[in-house]
Amino acid sequence: MCNYRWKARSQAILTILKNLEADFLCLQEVDEYDTFYKKNLENLGYASIHIQRSGKKRDGCGIFYKQNSAELVIEEKIDYNDLVDTVEDGKTSSTENDGVLVSGNREEPKAGSELKDSQTDRGDPNDPRVRLKRDCVGIMAAFRLKNPSSCHVIIANTHLYWDPEWADVKIAQAKYLLSRLAGFKDLVSDKFDCSPPIILSGDFNSVPGDQVHQYLVSGTNSMGPETADDLPMPLSSVYAFTRGEPEFTNCTPGFTGTLDYIFFSPSGDIKPVSYLELPEAESSDVIGGLPNYFHPSDHLPIGAEFAVEA
Template sequence: MTLNLLSQHYMWNQVFGSLDQRYLDWNQYCLPLINKIIAQLPCDIMCFQELESLVFSSQWQTTSRSTNTRCFTCTSSIRRIGGNKPVEHMDRVGIFVNRARFDVQDHRQVVFRDYILQHKQMFDFTPDFSKHVVLRKKFGLLLKLLHKTNNQTVYVTNTHLYWLPFYNDVKLLQTKLLVNELCRFIANDHCDPATANIVMCGDFSSTPDLMVYDFLAGKPLDVEHSEEFGNFYYGTVSEGEECVSELKNNLSILPAYSALLKGECAEKLDFNSFSSSLTAVLDQIWFSSGNFQVCKLLGKVDPAYCANALGFPDKQFPSDHIPVVAQLSYL
């Protein structure tokens, strides 16, 4: 499962002000409904975005042992998210793992901004790169799991990319940083990333027609002539390598919801994020194509239910995002 929880600190009036405010009460309504959804959709691996630090520490971290769940989170080293909001209100990404099914053998995080600043010699700090890319405070979390039944190693990532629509180049560069970190993570075990068991989840802030989706799908991207990159100069070196005009991801991964996105099933997935400002497919699950197959998917919201709705959250959905759930099996 992957689900953007919608932090209570991002319930902006200009986006959610027209909704029934009863259903935006975090403690009285949203959090209990989220817990109900988690109980109704018991998944061995659950990835969350916009996971508020205080909510995690006061709610889920304290109950993880009773639910046989092991929880990992990632948060930026930046102490504040804006204004006078304290560090407890910072949002994280988190991965919750079923202890009965998996042993967690290793984990690491990559905070994109921090990684760049810690490896300055590997990047060209042009004015565009410094202002447009470095300032974007998003992150990824990576886990190495051992499946207790068959002793298979599975690498899981969760991320939340920068959200503004006109930063598609930044989202692609953040995705590239995440994929490269995943490849290093796998290579540490002397394994080939192209054949490893991989599950990548998250809010990629990108619809299937954008570069992030194409990059993950393994399509070569001509960034030199891309409109998204055309107005910016990021230099000639990235992560210690000479920049090339074509970017390509060499992982063999597929989108779990491909059939629903292409309309190959009886119904087509129209959105998994629904608000007055944006209705789109943003949240995704990717898996290694040579190792897994999709058995089941959680389907779309009934169109009749949404026909007169102004957006989520509402009585049935505690976030503007809906859960994305896939059941995978080994080939």
């Protein structure tokens, strides 16, 4: 891993995004949206929508779309701090409201995981309102595709909380995300008389097979007796569907593993037909960790091409 200054790294990021030639780009940890991403990607033909994280955080999530490929028709933003309002006064170490569980139930930390904020910074971990206020966000939007004409699709992008010891918080965020997506799909369906497929991407800070990943693809997790029937919608992972989850999407000296995913609602209207290849752990361009001169982010880009039925 090298000391890669933003001026050089930003241009390398822009080159990669340009070379992808994607109709949609979903980016997380975007902390230079107004000063870099928005204007530079506009020059490449992209319009965009963006949400900044709550509190004092400068980064956020953005969806960038080719204006000659899609038209934005409606959007909604997701602030996971809204979960704090679901906690009743007087609740302390464990609470469950509207299917959202928050407690002291934790996973073992990943090997080499960093302590990104101190216990003091995060407040009392036994107060569910404190646990849920993690300043994480997401964004979702409905687009009318221009080819095939008049076909609608929902694109969503999110970044869940990082700490593997606070798995209950990530589960709560995942449940809220799918609940909001289900409601948004109903809104789009009623407004435009359609049944739009969903593509959900993001940094889920969850490895394959852990509680969040299991919940998103099956509706089950070790914190509750849920079944697939409890999920607001069924989802499949693009990489698992086509070739198996990648060996890793995040590569640092302290941790190497898969944290990023593209999920889609399996139906006859949309199907992944190809995916972006990722390097293997032994590849010379990732040895030593990221970012480096080959990969300007500590996360590798993932991508897929979908066939959409009109």
